[in-house]
Each structure stands twice: as C-alpha cells, then as structure tokens.
Amino acid sequence: xxxxxxxxxxxxxxxxxxxxxxxxxxxxxxxxxxxxxxxxxxxxxxxxxxxxxxxxxxxxxxxxxxxxxxxxxxxxxxxxxxxxxxxxxxxxxxxxxxxxxxxxxxxxxxxxxxxxxxxxxxxxxxxxxxxxxxxxxxxxxxxxxxxxxxxxxxxxxxxxxxxxxxxxxxxxxxxxxxxxxxxxxxxxxxxxxxxxxxxxxxxxxxxxxxxxxxxxxxxxxxxxxxxx
Amino acid sequence: xxxxxxxxxxxxxxxxxxxxxxxxxxxxxxxxxxxxxxxxxxxxxxxxxxxxxxxxxxxxxxxxxxxxxxxxxxxxxxxxxxxxxxxxxxxxxxxxxxxxxxxxxxxxxxxxxxxxxxxxxxxxxxxxxxxxxxxxxxxxxxxxxxxxxxxxxxxxxxxxxxxxxxxxxxxxxxxxxxxxxxxxxxxxxxxxxxxxxxxxxxxxxxxxxxxxxxxxxxxxxxxxxxxxxxxxxxxxxxxxxxxxxxxxxxxxxxxxxxxxxxxxxxxxxxxxxxxxxxxxxxxxxxxxxxxxxxxxxxxxxxxxxxxxxxxxxxxxxxxxxxxxxxxxxxxxxxxxxxxxxxxxxxxxxxxxxxxxxxxxxxxxxxxxxxxxxxxxx
Ligand SMILES: Nc1ncnc2c1ncn2[C@@H]1O[C@H](COP(=O)(O)OP(=O)(O)OP(=O)(O)O)[C@@H](O)[C@H]1O
Ligand SMILES: [Mg+2]
Numbered sequence: 152x153x154x155x156x157x158x159x160x161x162x163x164x165x166x167x168x169x170x171x172x173x174x175x176x177x178x179x180x181x182x183x184x185x186x187x188x189x190x191x192x193x194x195x196x197x198x199x200x201x202x203x204x205x206x207x208x209x210x211x212x213x214x215x216x217x218x219x220x221x222x223x224x225x226x227x228x229x230x231x232x233x234x235x236x237x238x239x240x241x242x243x244x245x246x247x248x249x250x251x252x253x254x255x256x257x258x259x260x261x262x263x264x265x266x267x268x269x270x271x272x273x274x275x276x277x278x279x280x281x282x283x284x285x286x287x288x289x290x291x292x293x294x295x296x297x298x299x300x301x302x303x304x305x306x307x308x309x310x311x312x313x314x315x316x317x318x319x320x321x322x323x324x325x326x327x328x329x330x331x332x333x334x335x336x337x338x339x340x341x342x343x344x345x346x347x348x349x350x351x352x353x354x355x356x357x358x359x360x361x362x363x364x365x366x367x368x369x370x371x372x373x374x375x376x377x378x379x
Numbered sequence: 380x381x382x383x384x385x386x387x388x389x390x391x392x393x394x395x396x397x398x399x400x401x402x403x404x405x406x407x408x409x410x411x412x413x414x415x416x417x418x419x420x421x422x423x424x425x426x427x428x429x430x431x432x433x434x435x436x437x438x439x440x441x442x443x444x445x446x447x448x449x450x451x452x453x454x455x456x457x458x459x460x461x462x463x464x465x466x467x468x469x470x471x472x473x474x475x476x477x478x479x480x481x482x483x484x485x486x487x488x489x490x491x492x493x494x495x496x497x498x499x500x501x502x503x504x505x506x507x508x509x510x511x512x513x514x515x516x517x518x519x520x521x522x523x524x525x526x527x528x529x530x531x532x533x534x535x536x537x538x539x540x541x542x543x544x545x546x547x548x549x550x551x552x553x554x555x556x557x558x559x560x561x562x563x564x565x566x567x568x569x570x571x572x573x574x575x576x577x578x579x580x581x582x583x584x585x586x587x588x589x590x591x592x593x594x595x596x597x598x599x600x601x602x603x604x605x606x607x608x609x610x611x612x613x614x615x616x617x618x619x620x621x622x623x624x625x626x627x628x629x630x631x632x633x634x635x636x637x638x639x640x641x642x643x644x645x646x647x648x649x650x651x652x653x654x655x656x657x658x659x660x661x662x663x664x665x666x667x668x669x670x671x672x673x674x675x676x677x678x679x680x681x682x683x684x685x686x687x688x689x690x691x692x693x694x695x696x697x698x699x700x701x702x703x704x705x706x707x708x709x710x711x712x713x714x715x716x717x718x719x720x721x722x723x724x725x726x727x728x729x730x731x732x733x734x735x736x737x738x739x740x741x742x743x744x745x746x747x748x749x750x751x752x753x754x755x756x
Contacts, residue, residue, distance in 0.1 A: 197755050197756070200755070201752040201755050206656060206750070206751045206752035206755065207750055207751075207752040226661070227660060230655070230658060230659070230660050230661075231658075233656075233658050233751075234657070234658025234659075235658075239656060239657065241656075241754060241755060242755070243754070245653045245656070245754050247397075247650055247653060247654075248400070249397075249400025249401070250393075250396055250397065250400060251396075254393070254396060257389075258393065258654065258657060258659075259657040259658045259659075260389075261386070261389035261390055261393060261659070261663070262386070262658055262659050262660055262663050263382075263386075264382035264383060264385045264386030264389070265382070265385065266385055267385065267388065267389065267392075270389075290400075306657065310658070318755060
C-alpha cells in the first residue's frame with residue numbers, strides 16, 4: 152500500500168516566488184489497483200506523482216511505501232527504491248536521442264550490474280511484447296509517436312517494477328493511440344501491476360481501466376470516487 | 380565482484396554509444412586534443428633525440444683540441460708543433476686531424492670530410508653517410524665525384540655507407556684517406572686541420588692549455604668542457620624556444636579543458652536528469668563522465684603520441700625542424716634515431732589524461748545534484 156499522509160509541497164519556500172503546489176494531501180492507494188489523478192492544469196498532479204515516485208521530497212508530511220517510511224531516506228536509498236519499485240512513463244517520453252530503442256530500454260538496469268546477456272534478453276522480450284521486435288536497433292528519433300511511446304513503456308518495465316507511474320501519457324497521442332495505450336495498461340494491470348496515472352484526458356479517466364479516480368484542484372483533493 | 384565489473388562495463392558501453400552519437404562535437408574535440416598532444420609529444424621526442432645526439436658527439440670529443448689562429452681567424456696548424464706539445468707533462472698523446480667542410484653547389488648541401496684515425500679507406504675510395512647516399516643514390520661500388528678546392532672534380536669509389544647510432548653525426552659525412560684529403564682540400568703535407576690531445580687527469584687541462592699558449596701564442600686550445608658549454612648554450616636557446624611552444628600548447632590545453640569543465644549543454648543536463656529519474660545514481664553519472672573523459676583523452680593521447688613518433692622519427696620533424704635544427708643543410712634531411720624516454724611519456728600522460736578525465740567530472744557533479752523530478756516538468 153502507498154500511504155500519503157498529510158503532505159504539502161511548497162516551492163521556493165521563504166522566497167519571493169513561494170508557491171504551495173500541494174496542501175495537506177492524504178491518500179491511500181492499494182497495490183494492484185489503478186488510480187487516475189485528474190484535474191485542471193496546475194492542480195498539482197505531476198508534483199504528487201513526483202513525491203510518490205521518490206523523485207522529490209515533500210515539504211511536510213510523510214509517505215509510506217508498504218509500511219516503510221520513505222520521506223526521510225537518504226538520496227541513495229531513494230534512487231534505489233525508484234529504480235527497483237517504480238517504472239516511469241513521462242509526458243515528454245524522455246527517451247535518450249541518438250541511442251537505439253534497445254539501449255534506451257536497458258538504461259534503467261545499467262545501475263544494477265546485471266549480466267549483459269540477461270539484460271539484453273529481457274529488454275528484447277519487453278520490446279517484443281509491444282511489437283517492436285523489428286525496431287530494436289532504430290534510433291529513437293526515427294520512431295513514430297506510437298512506437299516511441301511503446302519504447303518508453305518498455306523502458307519503464309525493464310526492472311519489473313511493482314508500480315507504474317505515467318504522467319499525461321496520452322497528451323501527445325491521437326485517439327487511436329490513446330486507446331492502444333489504455334489497452335496496454337489493462338494488460339499490465341491484469342499482470343498484477345499497480346498503476347498511477349495523471350491525466351486530464353477523458354479517454355483515460357473515463358475508461359474502465361481506473362479502479363479509482365482522484366480529482367484535484369489547487370493542490371487539494373476535491374473528490375475521490377471508486378469505480379465499480 | 381562480477382557485478383561491479385558488469386556495472387562498469389554497462390556504463391562504459393553507454394558512454395561510448397553516447398559519445399558516438401555526437402560525432403561532430405566529439406570528433407572536433409578529439410581532433411583539437413590530439414593536435415595538442417601531437418605538438419607536445421613531438422617537442423618532447425625531438426628535444427630528447429637531439430640531446431642524445433649531442434651527448435654522443437661529446438662522448439667522442441677529445442679532451443683538448445688545439446687550433447691555430449692568424450689574426451683571429453682559423454688556420455691550418457704545422458704537424459711539427461704537436462711533437463713539442465706532446466712533451467708537456469700530462470699529455471698522453473697528440474694526433475693531428477684532417478677534416479673540413481665542403482659545400483656542394485649542385486645539390487646545395489654541406490658535407491663534412493674527415494680522415495678517420497682508424498681504418499681509413501684506401502686512396503681512391505671513400506665511405507659516405509646515409510644522407511649523402513640517399514641524396515645522390517650512391518651505393519657501395521659506385522663511383523662518385525666531388526669538386527675539390529681547386530675547382531677540379533675528383534672521382535672516388537664508394538667503399539661503405541656509414542651506419543651509426545647517431546644520424547646527426549654521420550649523415551653528411553665523407554671519410555677518405557689522408558692523401559686524398561690533402562689533395563682534395565689543398566692542405567700541405569706538414570700541416571693539419573687541428574691537433575687533438577688525450578690527457579689523463581682532468582685537473583691538468585687548464586695548466587696544459589696555458590703551457591700550449593705560452594709555447595705557441597697563435598694557438599687556441601679548446602677544452603671539452605668548453606664544447607659542452609657551447610652545446611648547452613645552443614640547446615639552452617633551443618629549449619627556450621621549445622618551452623615557448625610547449626607552454627603555448629599547454630595553455631591551449633588548459634583553456635580547452637576548462638571550457639569543457641565549465642560548459643555542460645542544456646541537452647547534456649537534460650539527459651543527466653533523465654538518467655537520474657530512471658534510477659541512475661549520482662555516482663553512476665560521475666562514472667559515465669569519467670569514462671567519457673578517459674575515452675576521449677586516452678584516444679587523443681595514443682593518437683597524438685603515435686603521430687608525434689612518426690613525425691619526429693620518420694618525417695624528420697618536418698613541421699618544426701627548420702626552426703629548431705639549422706645545422707645541417709643536407710637534403711633530404713637526416714632522420715633522428717628513434718629514441719623514447721618512457722619517464723617523459725609517462726609524465727605527458729599524467730599531465731594530459733589525468734587532469735582532463737578529472738575536469739570532465741566537475742560539471743556533472745553539479746548536474747548530478749539536480750533533482751530528478753526536473754524531467755517531469
Ligand atoms: N519547481 C517548481 N517551482 C515552482 N513552482 C512549481 C515547480 N513545479 C511545479 N510548480 C507549480 O506547481 C503547480 C502544480 O504543478 P504540477 O505540474 O504539479 O501541475 P499539474 O497538475 O501536473 O499540471 P498540468 O496538468 O499542467 O501538468 C503549478 O502551478 C506549477 O507552476
Ligand atoms: Mg503535469
């Protein structure tokens with residue numbers, strides 16, 4: 152379980168540009184469930200995902216991951232947790248240009264010192280899963296939008312993370328590719344993954360993928376509904 | 380343990396593919412770097428090889444040379460003077476020498492002609508240096524002609540091509556018999572070019588020199604230590620020039636390394652952010668940057684050093700020989716004997732590869748402290 156307890160995030164605290172992005176948020180996310188964060192631009196969705204995903208620390212409050220308090224851990228442990236527990240799919244995809252699809256997928260695993268042949272095989276499996284078997288050696292900038300997104304998903308899955316975090320995954324996709332993305336997430340969900348999505352795209356939050364939709368506004372949760 | 384190696388290898392692999400994708404930028408970097416190493420290494424090899432040649436010259440030089448001057452200008456010396464000089468206490472032997480220079484206007488080259496003390500060629504035959512052999516395509520058994528002091532041409536059969544440790548010493552050398560040299564240079568039978576003395580006790584050099592001048596006021600005794608000083612002066616001047624070039628290249632290197640150290644492009648920062656976000660540790664990023672510096676500087680070091688070696692020992696330092704050398708006008712120029720002082724190569728390595736590898740880490744240290752969530756915005 153991911154337990155977010157009373158967290159706030161204040162950017163530039165004490166400085167002229169002080170800004171409270173999250174205000175005393177409390178939220179419990181069950182494992183193996185899919186949660187969608189929705190809300191208007193600037194409501195704090197990305198900020199919350201970053202805190203949950205160990206990318207940054209809250210200003211106040213605590214986050215527990217399966218009962219373990221992560222907010223006060225040193226940087227090195229956070230990196231470890233981030234790498235082994237979370238798979239990120241970024242809005243900007245954030246693939247490394249000039250490098251092949253295969254290598255992009257393997258990058259998050261380099262830090263583990265796993266044997267190259269095993270790692271490569273696993274990366275190829277992930278790419279195959281998304282019909283990218285023929286594109287493994289292509290440089291990422293040569294891929295189509297849909298292919299690039301699938302490479303980004305494959306990269307998020309390379310370390311077999313328990314939790315997948317995706318920020319505005321459909322922002323750059325047309326409806327067809329957006330539905331395709333939902334389809335992939337459903338497969339992962341069926342495989343037991345915990346999924347957290349931030350989106351203001353109805354295709355995402357109205358889909359039957361979501362077990363729970365959390366609506367945010369001005370850094371606060373305004374509603375939380377469970378989908379049947 | 381295995382996984383540590385594997386870990387490094389992954390990061391090195393990634394570093395290399397990441398270097399390869401910015402071919403233009405990294406290629407230019409490598410080129411500049413290689414060029415600087417090339418200049419520094421060339422200078423190093425060149426001055427070292429020249430110094431070694433000079434040491435060889437000095438090792439063969441006699442303890443005292445006696446010349447005769449007339450109104451301050453050099454003259455041949457009567458051989459009979461040597462008889463009296465030998466009687467001075469402490470002088471072990473006196474040998475009259477016959478040697479001189481000859482300018483060949485056809486080939487625009489200077490030759491050094493010498494009558495060797497040991498194993499001189501028979502009358503009518505000569506030994507020539509490899510430089511002359513190359514220039515005139517003359518080989519043992521061939522007949523070759525030189526114009527003597529009277530403008531008349533004389534033919535000789537080549538006995539040998541001189542092959543020596545020191546190309547500088549023998550490249551432009553012609554060895555011939557005493558009779559031939561006297562005829563060629565027009566030196567009378569009772570005269571010699573100069574006299575060389577063997578003296579056992581270095582403490583006596585100065586007294587002996589004084590006695591010689593008392594005996595024959597027209598003579599000028601030259602001590603080996605004075606020759607040494609002349610060489611040092613010549614090399615001092617040359618190495619001064621070398622230092623100027625050396626420091627210019629070193630300065631260029633530091634400006635270049637500094638620029639590299641302080642500049643980290645927006646794209647590189649973003650990539651470091653991505654790597655951190657997907658789970659790379661700060662230490663992994665530093666390792667990557669270290670490998671990046673190490674790969675670039677090692678490649679440049681190897682390429683630059685090898686090119687410099689070829690430049691100095693196979694093309695006769697074509698690029699700066701005209702500035703530095705100047706004492707042999709023989710064409711094609713002599714080749715320095717390949718000689719490398721590994722201590723100096725190691726110094727160059729530590730001055731170049733190590734600081735560069737380290738400076739590439741500095742900027743990534745700063746970037747590595749960037750919050751990974753920056754890439755989410
Ligand atoms: N590093 C930062 N410094 C200052 N303000 C920030 C920073 N990061 C985010 N903010 C502000 O916090 C607020 C919440 O941002 P956040 O990115 O979480 O919103 P969001 O819900 O993801 O919006 P969008 O739908 O546009 O992605 C925004 O007003 C943003 O300007
Ligand atoms: Mg956002």
